[in-house]
Amino acid sequence: MSGSDDTPGLTQATARKALGQHFLFDPDILKRTALAAGPVAGRTVIEVGPGPGGLTRALLDQGAGKVIAVEADERFADALRSWPEAQDGRLHVILKDARKVRWESVLEELGASQPAMIVANLPYNVGTPLLVNWLKAGPWRGEMALMFQKEVAERICAKPNSDHYGRLAVLAHAVCDPHIAFTLPPGAFRPPPKVDSAVAVLHPLPAERVFPHLAKLEEVAGAAFGQRRKMLRAALKPLAKRHGLKAADWLQDLGIDPTARAETLTQDEFRHMASSLVK
Structure with a gap:
């Protein structure tokens, strides 16, 4: 410069x-x-x-x-x-x-x-x-x-x-x-x-x-977009398993379509997923 x-x-x-x-x-x-x-x-x-x-x-x-x-x-x-x-x-x-x-x-x-x-x-x-x-x-x-x-x-x-x-x-x-x-x-x-x-x-x-749980949000977003062509239930399967969850059930419980893809999710939906993983 x-x-x-x-x-x-x-x-x-x-x-x-x-x-x-x-x-x-x-x-x-x-x-x-x-x-x-x-x-x-x-x-x-x-x-x-x-x-x-x-x-x-x-x-x-x-x-x-x-x-x-x-x-x-x-x-x-x-x-x-x-x-x-x-x-x-x-x-x-x-x-x-x-x-x-x-x-x-x-x-x-x-x-x-x-x-x-x-x-x-x-x-x-x-x-x-x-x-x-x-x-x-x-x-x-x-x-x-x-x-x-x-x-x-x-x-x-x-x-x-x-x-x-x-x-x-x-x-x-x-x-x-x-x-x-x-x-x-x-x-x-x-x-x-x-x-x-x-x-x-x-x-x-x-x-x-401001969302307070950025590490969890980064974890969720990284997993979701890491395989962005896959449906969420497949892309998030390893992440859900690490937290003792079944991806499809977890997403349905949160009101999120398991067949959706990451690029369709709103900021609030990503926050919702991240918050649910905070112990």
Whole structure:
């Protein structure tokens, strides 16, 4: 990511394919991404994979109170640490694989305000596992605006009876209200990826609508969509057996058609199945 080829302070270094790096350079797109989930003024914002710092600069320019940038590439981490905002405490740079960061501990150590927003052009190779962990996070995690491959963004935001509806959509809708803010063609990035990209915005649901048993929900959705062409009674047979149940009887008792397929089930039906397995 970056603000412009000529923007002062941005590191001009080549992307590393192994790290899934694709940088943005258009200042208008960067500003739009920075504000996609709402105003960042005065907020703590977590950014993963800042690269040259284009989105980092946009977040700071829009008044973010503190930006916590997690970067696995030491070339960019070192450069960002030289920024004036890193000297005055508004920018904190962590050189680490984002999958290994203990986010809540970092926020507490830095005395950062919570909930923290997460705004990032995510490296393609770590985006989905990071999102799943953030969906399971506690009250420290606030609004998210995340750049993914378009197909992944569609999977996150999908509704029942659509091609992209699956485990990821069930998990996302259990704790957030997700939607796609905008899409971008490959040419918007350097180097250009092979596919379109999209920013998925996820606003946390009100506390009373958040499903509390995400591990069970993930287990049920994973089993149901793991064999998505099968009827539920067949797809869920191994899961039901592990819980001492007969799949067809269990589903009928819950008021769910055993001959239905996973992509037809609503969020409430998935929640109903998951809740019934909580001991």
